[in-house]
Amino acid sequence: MSIGGWVTGRLGLDRLRAKYLGKPFPVHSTFFLGEIALFCFVVLVGTGMYLALFYEPSAASITGGAGPMPLAYASIVAIDATPFGALVRRMHHWAAQLMIASIVLHLMRIYFTASYKKPREVNWILGLVLLGATIGASFAGYLLPYDQFSVTATAIGYGIARSVPWVGPALADYGFAGAFPSPSSVPRFFAYHVVWAPLALSGLIALHLVILLKQKHTEPAAARAVRAPADAHLIEGVPLWPQQASLMAVLMLVVIAVTAVLSAFLPVHPSAFYGPPQPITPEVKPDWYLLWVYGALRLIPGGLSFRFLGATIGSEAIGAMLVPGILALAIVLVPWLDRGTSSLYYAESPTASPRRLAFGLAVVTLFLALSLAGFGAELGLGVPVLWVITLAAPLLVWWGSYLLAGGRRGAGA
Ligand code: HEM
Known part of the structure; x- marks a missing residue:
């Protein structure tokens, strides 16, 4: 018996091989x-x-x-x-x-x-x-x-x-x-x-x-x-x-x-x-993947704050904690927010659900708009203009992609 065959037999590798190495x-x-x-x-x-x-x-x-x-x-x-x-x-x-x-x-x-x-x-x-x-x-x-x-x-x-x-x-x-x-x-x-x-x-x-x-x-x-x-x-x-x-x-x-x-x-x-x-x-400026947090900080007026349960929530906490926290929660909850079919064997086409497509593209646009706000000063764009872009761009993308994917025809799962 070869050494390989001996090791395979002793460690029961045949069963492991049959179970895992053939996985498609x-x-x-x-x-x-x-x-x-x-x-x-x-x-x-x-x-x-x-x-x-x-x-x-x-x-x-x-x-x-x-x-x-x-x-x-x-x-x-x-x-x-x-x-x-x-x-x-x-x-x-x-x-x-x-x-x-x-x-x-x-x-x-x-x-x-x-x-x-x-x-x-x-x-x-x-x-x-x-x-x-x-x-x-x-x-x-x-x-x-x-x-x-x-x-x-x-x-x-x-x-x-x-x-x-x-x-x-x-x-x-x-x-x-x-x-x-x-x-x-x-x-x-x-x-x-x-x-x-x-x-x-x-x-x-x-x-x-x-x-x-x-x-x-x-x-x-x-x-x-x-x-x-x-x-x-x-x-x-x-x-x-x-x-x-x-x-x-x-x-x-x-x-x-x-x-x-x-x-x-x-x-x-x-x-x-x-x-x-x-x-x-x-x-x-941070690297590209944190630029959106930097942009959110730019958009929140420096002196903004409110009191909550005895704590002062300042502009830094709003821009770098509250805004990212809300976005992260929305992304975590995606499997439960999607009320289409409940289980999946085949990957779906991106346009199968206009609502999912529109939400996803709007969130991507929001991240891009917030990242753009991080370069507001270099681009000569004031905070009010950046606010308009940050709110309007995701809404427009939402609306446009929903319609283009046939959302109004009642396919919007
Ligand atoms: C260090 C980070 C990550 C590594 C190394 C990783 C690795 C992988 C690999 C190798 C696969 C199988 C190949 C593929 O479907 O692309 C996979 C599948 C999967 N990953 Fe990730 N992943 C990471 C992060 C993520 C993230 C951020 C998500 C979503 C929030 C995610 C969710 C999934 C799901 C749901 C599957 C199953 C997909 C299917 O069945 O089609 N992973 N991952």
């Missing part, structure tokens, strides 16, 4: 978005492990050629100067950007094909937690270069955390290891970024995929048209091993190649250009 996976380009997010995470872990060999998580001041600077900042500048250091650092940044972009597109694929319907509500919510955790992991990484940009951006986050009603100041000081920036902030954020976040993301992704294997994929909508009613229970796709695994290997290599090519030509977060932190803080 649909081959459809939009079904690869979740996998792209997964492979970006793999690139992040790989490049992060390399960076951790040279990075110094300390705000202690050292004297370099250009004068005193924090050790963390000096170590990042030194990484950038080594032969592959800048490439690996940029790949880490680009993989983070691509991971969030692919998660957002994956979410939109799930939404517009109604793949959140029974029994997939748990994976919908778990997916949203994954999106939040990925953005949280990215935010924890913001501080690590400890340059002028990072410290200013993290200070904005600290201010927002302090604005949480009732518990904000205590929560912010606990989470940021003292009044920010404190000497303990960098080691604390390093721990969040390299231990807590990867562990949480790995566990959540594993759970997400186990649930997916258990519940099986929705079938691509096109399969319904060509399938005889007697075969409705069949699942179309290629087996996990070896076909799907080969496709995944190719996709993984493509993700590595794309992040490497982007990193070779497009620098991201040039720390030496920003310089070490200074007493005067520059105007910084």
Whole structure:
């Protein structure tokens, strides 16, 4: 008996193989978005492990050629100067950007094909937690270069955390290891970024995929048209091993190649250009995926506040907590707000429900309009104009897409 056969027999791998390796996976380009997010995470872990060999998580001041600077900042500048250091650092940044972009597109694929319907509500919510955790992991990484940009951006986050009603100041000081920036902030954020976040993301992704294997994929909508009613229970796709695994290997290599090519030509977060932190803080804008929160803060008048159960809810809490909280709640509740068919085997066409299509496009437009508000000053648009755009654009898109999808003809499930 071969060694492989012996190991297979002893560990009962035959049964595992029969149960899982034959699982059919649909081959459809939009079904690869979740996998792209997964492979970006793999690139992040790989490049992060390399960076951790040279990075110094300390705000202690050292004297370099250009004068005193924090050790963390000096170590990042030194990484950038080594032969592959800048490439690996940029790949880490680009993989983070691509991971969030692919998660957002994956979410939109799930939404517009109604793949959140029974029994997939748990994976919908778990997916949203994954999106939040990925953005949280990215935010924890913001501080690590400890340059002028990072410290200013993290200070904005600290201010927002302090604005949480009732518990904000205590929560912010606990989470940021003292009044920010404190000497303990960098080691604390390093721990969040390299231990807590990867562990949480790995566990959540594993759970997400186990649930997916258990519940099986929705079938691509096109399969319904060509399938005889007697075969409705069949699942179309290629087996996990070896076909799907080969496709995944190719996709993984493509993700590595794309992040490497982007990193070779497009620098991201040039720390030496920003310089070490200074007493005067520059105007910084967050990355694209948080720009909408920044825009919401711009739209809320600075002095606006109201009292609620003994707490003062100020403009910062309204723009960065209340508005995102209401939007997040609406998205969480999507499987329960959709009162169409109660369970789903085939993915639906995006136009099958004009109401769902209109709601989804309106929410996407709202995020875009809020992000635009983040660039209001640069575009020469005043706050009143930005308010009109933020309210009118989603409503127009809602109305237009509802009508175009045939909503008035009574198809509006
Ligand atoms: C780190 C983030 C995420 C990773 C790595 C991930 C990974 C995956 C993968 C590999 C699949 C199977 C392939 C596919 O359908 O694209 C999948 C399916 C699914 N994901 Fe995600 N996902 C993430 C975030 C999300 C988010 C934000 C949502 C929604 C809020 C979500 C909801 C779902 C659902 C409902 C399915 C089943 C789809 C179906 O049966 O057609 N996931 N995910």
